[in-house]
Amino acid sequence: MKVVWVEDERELLEEGARFLRQEGWEVAGAASAEVAEALIGREKPDLLLVDWTLEGGRTGLDLCRLNDRSWQLPLLMVTAKGDEFDRVLALELGADDFIQKPFSLRELHARMKAVLRRTGRQAVGASGQHAADEEAAVLERGALTIRPQSHEAELEGRALDLTRTEFALLLRLASRPGRVFTRTHLLEEALGDAFAGYERTIDSHIRNLRRKLGDDPADPRFVLTVYGVGYKFNPDAGGGR
Incomplete structure (x- = not known):
């Protein structure tokens, strides 16, 4: 396995x-x-390990944003910051987990392996061969087409520019039209346990996803709010196969 570690503490x-x-x-x-x-372009790593503070004018958060737009690699954020807002921000920008300095190298290695295990099944969000086979197929939901294996989604033939997190949420919801997912369920199945305790981060991702789907928040076509519970994919948006 290959990792690119971006860290300004040379020792x-x-x-x-x-x-x-x-x-x-x-x-x-x-x-x-x-x-x-x-390095990332040349090495094609399996994982990114990114410190919050870096040399030069850009930070680890900038790399998080770029990774979510471009490479979509599993990313573990390293931070000396203990503020909850900073941790939530890193997760919302695409980090899969974070570890706070000081840490033991054995703990770091365990976190790295956990992120790889989690993101390796993130696209399907469920265990078992039946679930994996089912969600590996192309999903057709009316005017919406979702291709899990290539992480691509199209609306009326137009490619949607979704982040990795937005795609994971869309796939999870669209795989079971009409089923209600709580925020906690979406965190566990679509995003992984790095988000535990940050259920409200789902709301900001759903807002962004709806905007890209062209959904009117007052009368959404695809992603419906179940007040007091969570979200579901509109079963009337189109049949699936």
Whole structure:
């Protein structure tokens, strides 16, 4: 497995890279977002490990945004910040998990493996071969087409520019039209346990998803609010196969 670690503390990066290589990882390190971009394009890593503060004018949050738009790789955020707002912000911008300094390298490695396990089944959001086979197929929901294997969605033939999180939510909801998902359920199945305790982050992702689907918040076509409970995909938006 390959990781690009973006960290401005050189001693931590060197020590951590030695440890991870002993555990069988290939490690490429960078101290700035600019260097990291070139590394990611060249190395094609399986995971990104990104510190909040970096050298240069850009931060780890900038890399989170870029990753969600471009590479859509599993990303573990490293932060010395303990404020809840900062953690929520990192998760909303596309981080899959976060770890706070100081940490042990064994804990870091365990978090990395957990993120890979979780994101490896994120597209289907359920265990079992039947669920995997079912959701690997192309979903047709009226004018909406969802291709889980390529992480693509189209509305009336027009490609939708969805973040990884938005796509995961859309796929989870559209896979069971009419079924009501609580915020907690969506967190666990579509996004993973890194979001535990931050149920309201779902609302901001749903708002963005509806906007990209062209849904009127007062009368949405696809994603319906079940007040006091959560959300469901409108079963009248179109049949599936």
